[in-house]
């Protein structure tokens with residue numbers, strides 16, 4: 001069956017907070033609405049409950065490496081709602097720190113991916129997924145890093161590159 005896309009409206013801002021392993025502590029009403037869960041049902045679930053099988057593993061590997069390094073991250077994610085619809089987001093995830101500098105939790109805010117970004121990211125992720133199936137995650141990670149290098153202007157950070165792709 002062909003999956004249907006759910007496009008986020010500009011006003012849809014999906015917010016959640018998680019523990020150090022990605023388990024959901026808080027989700028805003030828009031998160032429940034878009035992901036299709038009854039209010040309260042996402043608490044205690046891992047964020048991978050909305051993971052779409054077509055998301056390349058390399059993207060999450062790099063995401064966690066940056067988060068555990070206490071860096072904030074911008075990334076594009078294809079998610080799956082309970083009713084099997086998929087929805088693309090432009091996500092921002094930020095670690096919040098305790099006074100002693102250790103990570104307390106993570107906060108994510110997501111909005112609609114732009115058409116411009118989707119046209120670039122969808123084929124890139126499809127390629128990464130195929131490479132992962134044939135040559136493994138390491139090979140797909142290399143392709144992703146090469147993509148970032150090719151899109152880097154002067155000393156831009158990875159987050160600036162992702163931001164530029166969205167806008």
Ligand SMILES: Cc1cc2nc3c(=O)[nH]c(=O)nc-3n(C[C@H](O)[C@H](O)[C@H](O)COP(=O)(O)O)c2cc1C
Pocket residue numbers: 016017018021022023046047048049050051052055060077078079091093106107108
């Ligand atoms: C704050 C936060 C938000 C996250 N949001 C998503 C998300 O929207 N979609 C998603 O698939 N994974 C998200 N993740 C990553 C998941 O926890 C998980 O690593 C990912 O879905 C891959 O799952 P898997 O390793 O079980 O395949 C988020 C993690 C954190 C810390």
